[in-house]
Amino acid sequence: MSSKRGTAALRLTDAVPLFTALGDATRLRLLGRLAGGPLSITRLSEGTGVTRQAITRHLHALGDVGLVRHARRGRERVWDLNRKRLEIAQRYLDHIAAQWDDAAERLRAFVED
Amino acid sequence: MAVKTPAQSDTVSTDRIEKRVVLRAPRTRVWRALTNAGEFGTWFRVKLEGAFTEGSWIRGRMAIPGYEHVTLEMLVERIDPERYFSYRWHPYAVDAAVDYSAEPTTLVEFKLEETEGGTALTIVESGFDRIPLARRAEAFRMNDNGWAGQIKHLARYVE
Numbered sequence: 001m002s003s004k005r006g007t008a009a010l011r012l013t014d015a016v017p018l019f020t021a022l023g024d025a026t027r028l029r030l031l032g033r034l035a036g037g038p039l040s041i042t043r044l045s046e047g048t049g050v051t052r053q054a055i056t057r058h059l060h061a062l063g064d065v066g067l068v069r070h071a072r073r074g075r076e077r078v079w080d081l082n083r084k085r086l087e088i089a090q091r092y093l094d095h096i097a098a099q100w101d102d103a104a105e106r107l108r109a110f111v112e113d
Numbered sequence: 114m115a116v117k118t119p120a121q122s123d124t125v126s127t128d129r130i131e132k133r134v135v136l137r138a139p140r141t142r143v144w145r146a147l148t149n150a151g152e153f154g155t156w157f158r159v160k161l162e163g164a165f166t167e168g169s170w171i172r173g174r175m176a177i178p179g180y181e182h183v184t185l186e187m188l189v190e191r192i193d194p195e196r197y198f199s200y201r202w203h204p205y206a207v208d209a210a211v212d213y214s215a216e217p218t219t220l221v222e223f224k225l226e227e228t229e230g231g232t233a234l235t236i237v238e239s240g241f242d243r244i245p246l247a248r249r250a251e252a253f254r255m256n257d258n259g260w261a262g263q264i265k266h267l268a269r270y271v272e
Contacts, residue, residue: 028251032247088250089242095252107146107147108136110155111136111142111146112136
């Protein structure tokens with residue numbers, strides 16, 4: 001059991017930069033907006049009350065850990081979620097699955113006694 | 114409802130989790146542990162108030178260290194004695210400051226079958242694709258706090 005925990009913790013240590021990038025409300029909101037498809041900085045700034053410069057900084061912080069990337073669409077630069085999008089969903093599922101593993105083991109101990 | 118035999122972790126779905134365990138206990142015993150709210154609470158670690166009834170909400174405070182601030186709310190969907198039990202809830206709803214009630218729920222299903230040496234239990238949780246990505250990402254922010262201590266502990270252990 002403890003070795004399993006150790007492995008999980010090690011994997012998490014590797015992922016600390018990712019968590020750090022995610023640990024900000026504005027950046028989470030940007031990710032949420034990009035989940036609907038690529039957007040320009042102008043569109044991403046709309047209604048946030050945050051300057052374009054600040055949004056750009058946040059996007060670069062997300063880009064540094066591979067969560068988003070930018071591309072040209074005509075004359076416009078757009079930002080898009082990276083395939084990490086799937087990875088977030090997958091990691092979330094892994095985490096919930098690990099909780100079910102723990103719960104199932106507690107159930108086993110409970111009924112097999 | 115067809116009971117699918119789960120393949121060995123070959124799923125690429127981001128929508129569902131499926132677990133199958135064989136418990137060395139009679140089906141009646143496992144059924145009681147799942148559907149008697151008091152017994153469920155003992156192994157799941159939640160202090161549920163009331164009983165599981167189809168179509169009704171049941172609530173209780175989590176008793177897992179680090180999650181004591183969380184109130185669990187479950188909407189029981191179906192109770193098919195000794196075969197099938199299902200409910201809906203908000204997955205990983207651990208931020209006391211967030212009102213999750215308007216958000217989509219996931220469906221949790223328990224399926225029981227008698228098998229050689231005991232009872233085969235299949236647990237399925239599905240509907241994750243309807244949970245907003247930002248909410249899923251937030252789970253790691255929440256988690257990071259909880260795990261920070263563990264990482265420190267590990268660092269002490271390996272140093």
